[in-house]
Every structure is written in structure tokens, then in C-alpha cells.
Amino acid sequence: MQSTRKTLPGRDYVDPAIFELECQKIFFKSWYYAGREEQAATPGQWFTIDVAGESVIVMRNDAGRLQAFYNVCRHRGSRLCDEAAGHSKGRITCPYHNWCYSHQGELIATPRIEENELDRSELSLWPVRVDVWQGFVFVNLSDEKPITLRESLATHFDEPLRFERFELNKLRIGYRVENIVNANWKIVMENYLECLHCPNVHPELVRTIKTYQTGWVIEEGRDDGGVSLPAGGTGYSPEGKSNLSIMPSMTALEANSIYGGAIPPNVSLDIGATGVMIIQLLPISPLQTRVIDTYLFNAVDVAKVDFDPSPVVDFNELVAKQDFAVCERVQKGVASRAFSHGTLAEKDIFVYEFVQRYLKLRDN
Numbered sequence: 001m002q003s004t005r006k007t008l009p010g011r012d013y014v015d016p017a018i019f020e021l022e023c024q025k026i027f028f029k030s031w032y033y034a035g036r037e038e039q040a041a042t043p044g045q046w047f048t049i050d051v052a053g054e055s056v057i058v059m060r061n062d063a064g065r066l067q068a069f070y071n072v073c074r075h076r077g078s079r080l081c082d083e084a085a086g087h088s089k090g091r092i093t094c095p096y097h098n099w100c101y102s103h104q105g106e107l108i109a110t111p112r113i114e115e116n117e118l119d120r121s122e123l124s125l126w127p128v129r130v131d132v133w134q135g136f137v138f139v140n141l142s143d144e145k146p147i148t149l150r151e152s153l154a155t156h157f158d159e160p161l162r163f164e165r166f167e168l169n170k171l172r173i174g175y176r177v178e179n180i181v182n183a184n185w186k187i188v189m190e191n192y193l194e195c196l197h198c199p200n201v202h203p204e205l206v207r208t209i210k211t212y213q214t215g216w217v218i219e220e221g222r223d224d225g226g227v228s229l230p231a232g233g234t235g236y237s238p239e240g241k242s243n244l245s246i247m248p249s250m251t252a253l254e255a256n257s258i259y260g261g262a263i264p265p266n267v268s269l270d271i272g273a274t275g276v277m278i279i280q281l282l283p284i285s286p287l288q289t290r291v292i293d294t295y296l297f298n299a300v301d302v303a304k305v306d307f308d309p310s311p312v313v314d315f316n317e318l319v320a321k322q323d324f325a326v327c328e329r330v331q332k333g334v335a336s337r338a339f340s341h342g343t344l345a346e347k348d349i350f351v352y353e354f355v356q357r358y359l360k361l362r363d364n
């Protein structure tokens with residue numbers, strides 16, 4: 001039977017008007033992965049996240065609750081925090097005229113302005129919805145009340161909620177690396193969703209995960225979504241070897257496996273027993289995506305003085321670089337006037353699912 005399933009048209013990967021539509025219909029309406037809870041662990045600790053050009057501050061307030069705000073001063077609109085992360089000692093101060101905000105986002109000081117000139121109580125930082133699942137912090141910029149984060153996670157075809165059994169909230173960050181990829185965010189996500197390219201593009205990966213040699217992501221005889229590492233292996237690393245400790249929540253079969261799951265629009269997870277890789281996509285423009293890989297490990301390992309995540313990190317970064325190169329190659333091709341659309345094969349089923357979901361959000 002001939003496939004009639006098509007990719008998106010070339011225009012959808014290059015056109016600024018489509019990118020703007022995605023901002024309005026997807027990035028500013030969906031639960032968008034921001035970072036890990038431990039990045040704002042104690043009162044006053046914060047990090048910033050770029051949501052397709054909108055800067056958001058995620059901060060722990062004095063009551064220990066996580067809050068998020070637009071990174072915008074209520075006086076004349078100055079950007080407040082420039083850095084990716086920080087720890088405030090009591091107040092966030094705007095660098096322009098020194099208006100100050102509490103850890104709860106309230107306006108608490110306005111130097112050189114008379115006390116009765118303005119009503120400070122109405123000038124708190126603009127709030128952004130924030131929620132946490134398994135230590136993963138998501139923000140939602142929607143003006144209308146969105147479905148809850150949990151309800152949203154239940155809608156994804158990769159069923160991320162099934163990973164709750166691994167207690168990923170107990171893991172800690174052991175490594176973080178950023179790359180700029182000259183490709184549309186959808187190309188990066190679509191590449192994650194298929195393994196037809198694995199035998200060509202990832203010779204090292206298919207030596208570690210034999211299922212991927214077939215170009216398919218589901219292992220025959222397994223229905224738990226896992227793919228097996230070589231016998232005895234517990235790491236997403238060359239030949240599956242790792243000296244790091246295994247997540248206590250995992251069975252022996254799970255510890256000898258890798259699990260993957262995409263949470264569109266902007267994050268996917270590769271879960272191994274000794275390390276988890278978070279692949280976070282931050283669209284910059286139709287033609288460019290910032291990709292942040294954050295590696296999580298068992299807290300006991302990260303705390304050790306001789307903690308060495310390099311077998312997992314080096315292996316995954318090698319695979320990531322191989323992926324980025326083909327994504328950039330695709331970006332060049334889809335920009336061709338000839339590329340009306342591409343064709344999806346049976347093993348591109350998850351790409352197809354992603355495209356359907358994307359179109360439903362974008363065009364409704």
C-alpha cells in the first residue's frame with residue numbers, strides 16, 4: 001500500500017507569519033517546559049526562560065511556593081533580569097529607575113516618587129501560570145484559564161504520565177549544555193520522533209540499542225515502551241555501560257532499558273536507569289532553535305566528590321550533534337521552492353501524530 005501521509009509544506013518551516021501564528025496558538029497557550037524545580041529551590045532563587053521571545057522569571061517566593069512573572073517592569077517596561085539565573089536577597093530591583101519587587105512580585109519601593117502618587121498595590125509584576133510535574137516546571141502564558149498541566153500531559157501520544165512510576169522528581173541536575181541549531185523547532189522535534197535515520201546517522205547508538213537498527217522505536221515483544229540495552233547494561237552510554245547508581249524505583253527489566261517520550265511543543269525525555277536527558281527546545285525564529293540538554297542523575301551520585309557523568313553526557317552529546325547536523329540539512333532542503341511537502345512512511349507514524357496535533361492547535 002502506498003503512503004499518502006504528507007509532511008507539512010516547506011512554508012511552515014520558514015515563514016515568519018507561521019512562526020507568529022505558532023506563538024499565538026501554541027507557545028503562548030500550551031504548558032511550556034521551563035526548567036527543573038531545583039533551579040529555584042529556596043526563597044528568592046529564580047531563573048529566566050524565553051518563551052518564543054517572551055521572557056519569564058520563575059521564582060520561589062518567601063512562603064516556599066513557586067511563582068512566575070513576565071520579566072517586565074510595571075513602570076516603563078524595562079526588562080528586569082538579564083541573567084539566566086540568580087538569587088535575590090529580598091527584592092528584585094529594576095535597573096532603570098530602581099523600582100523594587102518582592103519575591104511575591106509585589107511592587108514595594110519606588111524611589112523618588114511620592115508615597116501617594118500611585119497605588120503600588122495595583123502594580124505587581126504581571127503573573128504567569130506555573131506548575132510542576134515530577135520536578136519539571138512548566139509555565140503557561142495563556143490569557144484564558146488553560147487545562148491543568150496534568151490534564152495536558154494526559155493528552156500526549158507518548159503518555160508521559162506513565163513515567164511517574166520512576167519518581168523522576170527525586171533526580172538532580174548533573175550537567176547542562178546549550179546549542180543553537182539552525183533549524184525550525186518542528187524539524188528538531190520530528191527528528192526526535194523517528195528512528196528511520198538511526199542506522200545511517202547514529203552508528204554508535206545502534207550498537208547500544210539493537211532495536212534502533214531496524215529503524216523502529218518499539219521493541220518486538222515489549223509493550224511497556226522500553227527498548228533493551230545490551231545484557232547487564234544500565235546506562236544510556238556506549239554499550240550500555242555505567243558505574244552510576246540505578247534509580248531505586250526501577251525493576252531489573254526497566255533498569256536494563258531506555259524509555260523515550262516527547263511532550264510537545266518543547267521538551268522530550270530520554271530515560272535510563274542511571275541518567276535522564278531532558279531535551280528542551282526554545283524556538284528563536286522560524287530558522288533557529290536553542291536546544292538545552294539537561295542531564296539528571298540520582299541525587300546520591302551528584303553529591304559525590306568524584307561524580308563523573310561523562311560516559312552518559314559524551315555519548316548523548318555525540319548523538320545530539322549527529323541529530324543537529326541532519327536537522328540543519330533538512331532546514332536547507334525544505335526551504336527549496338520545490339518542496340511542496342514530503343512523504344511520511346509507516347515508521348514515521350509519530351511524526352504524523354505530531355503533525356496532526358500541531359495542525360489542530362495551530363489552525364483552530
Ligand code: FES
Pocket residue numbers: 073074075076077078094095096097098099
Ligand atoms: S522601567 Fe523599571 S523602574 Fe523604571
Ligand SMILES: [Fe+2]
Pocket residue numbers: 191192197198201202323
Ligand atoms: Fe537521531
